[in-house]
Amino acid sequence: MSSNLANEPARVAEMFRKMVLIRSFEEAAGEAFHAGHVRGSVHQYIGQESIAVGVCANLREDDYLTSNHRGHGHSIAKGADPRAMMLELFGRVGGTSDGKGGSMHIADFSVGMLGANGVIADGCTMSVGAAQAIRLLGDDKIVVNFIGDGGINRGPFMEALNWAKVYELPVLFICENNQIAATTTTHLVTAGEGIAARAESFGMPATTIDGNDLFEVDRTVARVVAEIRTGGGPQLIQAMTYRLRGHFAHDEAGYRDLAEVEAALGREPIARTEAWLLENGMTADEITTLKAEADSEIIGYVEEAMNAPWPDGKLAFSDVQDVGAPSYPGADQ
Amino acid sequence: MTAMTYAEAARLALQEEMARDPKVWALGEDLGYEGGMAGQYDGLQAEFGSDRIVDTPISESTIMGAAVGAALAGTRPVAEMRFSDFAMCAVSELVNQAAKARYMFGGQARVPLVARMPIGIRGGIAAQHSQSPEAWYVHTPGLVVVTPSTAADNRGLLKSAIRCDDPVVYMEHKGLWGVVGEVDEDDEEPVPLGVAAKVCSGDDITIVSWAAQIGVAALAADALVEDGISAEVIDLRTLYPWDRDAVMNSAARTGRLLVVHEAVRIGGFGGEIASDVAETLGIPVARLGGERIPIPFSVPLEDAYKIKVDRIVARVRELVA
Known part of the structure; x- marks a missing residue:
């Protein structure tokens, strides 16, 4: 590790704490789903935590982030409140959307998190628009768009890359290449040389990194964000990673070779970051305590969510629109 | 009163709203040199610059998607789709994103965009340039749908649509572009939405x-x-x-x-x-x-x-x- 981060073990420990918190959140969300407490679908971010954390450690709170269906990790890393997120997964009052959105529609506009998204690659087009707004308003914010490898075959991805480059907008596309789109191996359905080559074909700089290496993510994103913020135009980073779980919590990923999963476990980001911290002054006891605290924090949110009040049905009729707002049919009862 | 066409009245409305609010801008294909399909953007790029009248690639998904992102990020975009038929390439961005962002995010967001998509028969442009799909959008919770029929209304309703905090599907009729009507230029008051x-x-x-x-x-x-x-x-x-x-x-x-x-x-x-x-x-x-x-x-x-x-x-x- 030649990174100057070697002089910043406290900063690494803080990033590690966020990674562990995301892992705890996702494990708890999966358990709550299997126990029948969380409905719908839960797309876990397990195995990719170093990407969200390494990216967001280099963003300002007022920078924008657009996400996808696998957005819990992005949200926590950007600063969304995991307590409100857990309440949202449980569909309770106090959730990030008071139960209107659920897992796929987590957002926290107070920290620039403009929303997870249930439609693959729609976040790409929204990102270039947010960047146009930044330009129009004369700000120096940037926009980060997280997309998966499956998303690069949708038209909006290619439209948005072209658009971002044509107008030299301050957008950083992070393609988390976990190599599988739901149950389909991505390279089998993707022509050409892949994600970075697609960006380069638009004249957009693209960097491919080991997304499970927190230090490489941190170092690369720090450089790229500085270039974008000072007017260098859009860039794409392809972060190679591996989705350690199924597409969603009820997918046991039986379509995968167990040897491949075993190999991936050896490269997973939390253990790798932990090894670095042990070599750089953190004790095993401190790490155990840090993990226990994260688990305890998340379990507290789960217990709170289990007992939190359900939203009143009439809440379903609010925040649809101002002009022609619907009325609650039970209002007079 | 001034006699002007339906298209000229819309141009006046956008000009007035852009002068009134620096957060208002427009994006779409051929807005600068061409001035829009009916001249409804004539001269506005020269007046307001290419950052506020943005000539875009033929990328309907991104015209609409960018309008959504720009609205979420604090501006008031007017997304020109040229034909409601072409706007069908951007239904996800309009229906899945614009119409639902406020709701899905529990009221954190507003999406003050205008999706301008002319409808109707102009004569001789056949099956992919003549449709009237207004019912699609009336059916979609979160959207406001406007169909002006006169020059005065095209001015007054477009102003209301731009000032509205909800996403508005604004459907001018292509057969009306050249129809002349009386417009009171001194009266800059918008025509209220939802009033027949x-x-x-x-x-x-x-x-x-x-x-x-x-x-x-x-x-x-x-x-x-x-x-x-x-x-x-x-x-x-x-x-x-x-x-x-x-x-x-x-x-x-x-x-x-x-x-x-x-x-x-x-x-x-x-x-x-x-x-x-x-x-x-x-x-x-x-x-x-x-x-x-x-x-x-x-x-x-x-x-x-x-x-x-x-x-x-x-x-x-x-x-x-």
Whole structure:
């Protein structure tokens, strides 16, 4: 590790704490789903935590982030409140959307998190628009768009890359290449040389990194964000990673070779970051305590969510629109 | 009062709103040099710059998606789609994103965008440039749907649409671009959304319509005078929310309702109005709308699709007899 981060073990420990918190959140969300407490679908971010954390450690709170269906990790890393997120997964009052959105529609506009998204690659087009707004308003914010490898075959991805480059907008596309789109191996359905080559074909700089290496993510994103913020135009980073779980919590990923999963476990980001911290002054006891605290924090949110009040049905009729707002049919009862 | 075309009135509205609010901007294909399909953006890029009148690639998904992102990030974009037919390439961005962001995010977001997508038959541009899909968007929670029929309304309603904090689907009718109307340039007040206009008063039947079809309905009302039938014609102007009070009050008084629209009758918005009036007032109701065929090219074929004056007159005679 030649990174100057070697002089910043406290900063690494803080990033590690966020990674562990995301892992705890996702494990708890999966358990709550299997126990029948969380409905719908839960797309876990397990195995990719170093990407969200390494990216967001280099963003300002007022920078924008657009996400996808696998957005819990992005949200926590950007600063969304995991307590409100857990309440949202449980569909309770106090959730990030008071139960209107659920897992796929987590957002926290107070920290620039403009929303997870249930439609693959729609976040790409929204990102270039947010960047146009930044330009129009004369700000120096940037926009980060997280997309998966499956998303690069949708038209909006290619439209948005072209658009971002044509107008030299301050957008950083992070393609988390976990190599599988739901149950389909991505390279089998993707022509050409892949994600970075697609960006380069638009004249957009693209960097491919080991997304499970927190230090490489941190170092690369720090450089790229500085270039974008000072007017260098859009860039794409392809972060190679591996989705350690199924597409969603009820997918046991039986379509995968167990040897491949075993190999991936050896490269997973939390253990790798932990090894670095042990070599750089953190004790095993401190790490155990840090993990226990994260688990305890998340379990507290789960217990709170289990007992939190359900939203009143009439809440379903609010925040649809101002002009022609619907009325609650039970209002007079 | 100044005589100006429907397109010129819309241009005036956008110019006034852009001068009034620096957060208002427009994006779409061919807005600069061409000035939009009907000149409705003429000269605005020279006046406001290419950062506020943005010429875009042919990327409908991103025109609409960028408008959503820009609205979430604090500006008021006008997304020009050129044809409602082309806007179908951006339905996900409009229906899945714009219409739902506020709701899905529990009220954290507002999406103050205008999705400007001209509808209707202009003559000879056939099946992919002539559709009237307003019912699609009336059906979508979160959206406001506007269909101006006069120059004055195109100015006043576009101003309201731009100032609205909800996403507005703004459907100008291509057949009206060159139609001249009187506009009071000194009166910069917007026309309120959701308020119908009475085109002519009558006692025997209420005819409800919108966009270019309103002109046909008005001609039919004139023709019906010879039969001794007095028809009241109501221009809805906004389809969602539609001015239910105005329609109910009129229909309750005349005792009969006919809804006429250029859009396909089956599944058209006329069905909603007719059934609501029938359920509420128990009076005779009827609909006229296009047959369920693509809009054809050749003159006699296109004419066969249109709802012309004689068909409205004939239907009213049956209802009043």
